[in-house]
Amino acid sequence: MKRIFSCSSSQCVKVLLQQAAGTVNSVLAPKKAEDSAPGEIQCAVHGRSQPEEQELPQSPGSETIRKATRQQLTKDGGQTLGPDHADQMPAGQKERPRVPGVEPGGTVAEPAGPAAMTQLVLQLREELAAVWREKDAARAALSRPVMEGALGTPRAEAAAAAWEKMEARLERVLARLDRAKAGLQVKPEVPAQESRERAPKAAPGSIKEDEEKEKSVPGARGDSLGAPGGEQALGGLAKGQLEKEVSALRLSNSHLLEELGELGRERQRLQRELQSLSQRLQREFVPRPEAQVQLQQLQQSVGLLTDELAVEKEATEELRRRLASQSSSLRGLWDCLPADLAGKRSAARSEVAEPPEELRACISTLADRHREAQHVLAQLREENRQLRGSLSPGGEPGTSFKVPASPQVAALEQDLGKLEAELRAVQATMSGKSQEIAKLKQLLYQATEEVAELRAREAASLRQHEKTRGSLVAQAQAWGRELKALLEKYNAACRELARLREAVAEERRRGGDLAARAAEHERQASEMRGRSEQFQKTAELLKEKMERLVGACRDKEAKIKELLKKLEQLSEEVLAVRGENARLALQLQDSQKNHEEIISTYRNHLLNAAQGCMEQDVYSILLRILSMQEE
Numbered sequence: 001m002k003r004i005f006s007c008s009s010s011q012c013v014k015v016l017l018q019q020a021a022g023t024v025n026s027v028l029a030p031k032k033a034e035d036s037a038p039g040e041i042q043c044a045v046h047g048r049s050q051p052e053e054q055e056l057p058q059s060p061g062s063e064t065i066r067k068a069t070r071q072q073l074t075k076d077g078g079q080t081l082g083p084d085h086a087d088q089m090p091a092g093q094k095e096r097p098r099v100p101g102v103e104p105g106g107t108v109a110e111p112a113g114p115a116a117m118t119q120l121v122l123q124l125r126e127e128l129a130a131v132w133r134e135k136d137a138a139r140a141a142l143s144r145p146v147m148e149g150a151l152g153t154p155r156a157e158a159a160a161a162a163w164e165k166m167e168a169r170l171e172r173v174l175a176r177l178d179r180a181k182a183g184l185q186v187k188p189e190v191p192a193q194e195s196r197e198r199a200p201k202a203a204p205g206s207i208k209e210d211e212e213k214e215k216s217v218p219g220a221r222g223d224s225l226g227a228p229g230g231e232q233a234l235g236g237l238a239k240g241q242l243e244k245e246v247s248a249l250r251l252s253n254s255h256l257l258e259e260l261g262e263l264g265r266e267r268q269r270l271q272r273e274l275q276s277l278s279q280r281l282q283r284e285f286v287p288r289p290e291a292q293v294q295l296q297q298l299q300q301s302v303g304l305l306t307d308e309l310a311v312e313k314e315a316t317e318e319l320r321r322r323l324a325s326q327s328s329s330l331r332g333l334w335d336c337l338p339a340d341l342a343g344k345r346s347a348a349r350s351e352v353a354e355p356p357e358e359l360r361a362c363i364s365t366l367a368d369r370h371r372e373a374q375h376v377l378a379q380l381r382e383e384n385r386q387l388r389g390s391l392s393p394g395g396e397p398g399t400s401f402k403v404p405a406s407p408q409v410a411a412l413e414q415d416l417g418k419l420e421a422e423l424r425a426v427q428a429t430m431s432g433k434s435q436e437i438a439k440l441k442q443l444l445y446q447a448t449e450e451v452a453e454l455r456a457r458e459a460a461s462l463r464q465h466e467k468t469r470g471s472l473v474a475q476a477q478a479w480g481r482e483l484k485a486l487l488e489k490y491n492a493a494c495r496e497l498a499r500l501r502e503a504v505a506e507e508r509r510r511g512g513d514l515a516a517r518a519a520e521h522e523r524q525a526s527e528m529r530g531r532s533e534q535f536q537k538t539a540e541l542l543k544e545k546m547e548r549l550v551g552a553c554r555d556k557e558a559k560i561k562e563l564l565k566k567l568e569q570l571s572e573e574v575l576a577v578r579g580e581n582a583r584l585a586l587q588l589q590d591s592q593k594n595h596e597e598i599i600s601t602y603r604n605h606l607l608n609a610a611q612g613c614m615e616q617d618v619y620s621i622l623l624r625i626l627s628m629q630e631e
Contacts, residue, residue: 267507274500319454
């Protein structure tokens with residue numbers, strides 16, 4: 001779109017430059033007039049200029065432009081030339097630089113030339129305003145963040161700089177056209193009568209000098225009319241610079257189009273990647289049917305094992321409660337033991353951690369002490385029997401022996417009494433608690449068996465649970481690792497999908513912006529096409545007008561040649577008349593001198609006559625005059 005816009009802008013600029021060149025050519029072709037024949041030249045000028053004015057291309061605001069042009073010409077030129085003032089020149093006007101094809105004598109300009117120039121300048125200003133508006137719109141479009149991202153800030157600045165350069169070139173062209181229009185405006189001329197009155201007073205050699213100057217000017221007589229070379233050179237230079245700017249804009253537009261193509265290809269590539277990733281997600285991350293069935297079976301087995309574990313935990317808690325109650329009963333039995341076993345009980349508690357073992361150790365200790373007491377009692381009884389047997393056969397020896405052995409026997413008897421008392425106490429204690437101990441032993445055995453059975457069952461259930469737990473943990477770890485890998489892949493795919501969605505959304509936004517810009521450029525291009533068609537039509541009309549003007553200029557050149565020939569003849573006649581006038585002036589001077597002498601003589605004679613003295617000759621002459629008057 002931008003390429004089309006740049007092409008249409010360059011075409012408009014070229015058309016406007018062609019219009020300017022044609023108008024300058026038409027304006028810079030004035031006609032030479034002669035002081036003696038102003039009416040014929042005026043009729044020719046006005047007879048050709050009026051149809052040409054009527055044939056100018058009419059724009060929508062042509063009437064307003066024509067009024068503004070006339071007002072501007074009235075203000076700038078001072079006095080607009082009409083049919084009655086075609087042969088007037090300003091008083092005291094200095095000699096200006098002569099334009100090829102223009103005589104210094106009578107300068108006559110077409111009224112249609114400045115009007116066409118002013119109209120062209122106004123059209124150029126309107127086109128420049130339109131170019132400024134389009135430049136602002138293009139700058140606003142290039143200053144968007146989407147285009148700054150797509151095209152980059154340097155490219156946008158380069159495009160804006162190119163527009164500014166083009167604007168500066170157009171402004172310079174308008175300034176040159178303004179200067180050309182100011183130079184081509186016709187100044188008010190004074191009536192030709194003053195020049196005719198001054199003509200007799202001029203020296204005869206001035207006419208020859210004027211003719212030599214006219215001959216020295218290239219194209220003064222019979223040369224073809226055309227635009228000046230300086231204006232053509234300036235127009236060609238401006239046209240070349242504008243073509244350079246247009247080529248730079250075309251190059252930048254081609255770069256922009258290439259970048260837009262790259263963005264479109266990148267968008268298509270991202271869409272293909274998004275489609276492939278979505279297919280991959282559907283293919284890899286959707287659960288398979290056999291995996292779902294296996295996962296459901298594992299979940300059911302884990303639920304069953306969890307229920308069994310809960311039941312085993314409840315049974316274990318029940319056994320622990322029963323064990324706690326039995327342990328409390330055993331502690332009560334333990335508290336009923338004799339006091340001399342307190343130290344052993346504390347030692348047993350420090351060595352053995354469980355109450356049944358402590359109770360078993362205490363009972364074994366009591367049994368050992370009972371056996372030792374019975375053994376000591378049996379020994380004492382045997383010694384007592386031996387002692388009694390040794391004392392019973394002899395009386396006297398026994399008496400002699402009895403004396404020294406009495407303290408030991410007494411001590412032994414005392415010890416025996418103590419042991420018997422202790423044995424009786426132990427037997428009484430043991431006889432009182434033998435049944436309870438038997439019951440406790442039976443309960444202890446039962447509790448031990450139950451505890452062993454419970455421990456075996458608990459160990460078996462724990463082993464089974466640990467085995468199941470290990471297999472489940474291993475399987476769960478494997479599934480966890482697989483699930484973690486799948487989650488990582490899924491998260492990566494989600495991130496990639498989110499990034500691609502953002503990229504697609506960004507591409508859609510950019511596509512929408514580009515579509516809007518394309519529609520805007522298409523609308524601008526259609527407008528520029530319409531304007532270019534209008535300019536082409538205007539250019540064709542101007543071309544036709546230029547051809548008509550060229551034909552008119554050729555006709556006027558032929559007439560100018562004829563008038564130049566007549567002017568040469570009239571110049572020769574004027575020279576002859578001026579020579580005759582000089583001769584007559586000399587005669588007039590001689591006659592004036594004679595007249596003055598006669599008047600002085602007549603005055604002298606009148607004075608003399610008044611004084612009463614009159615010569616005879618004078619008197620005779622007076623008489624002759626009187627006679628002549630009478631006749």
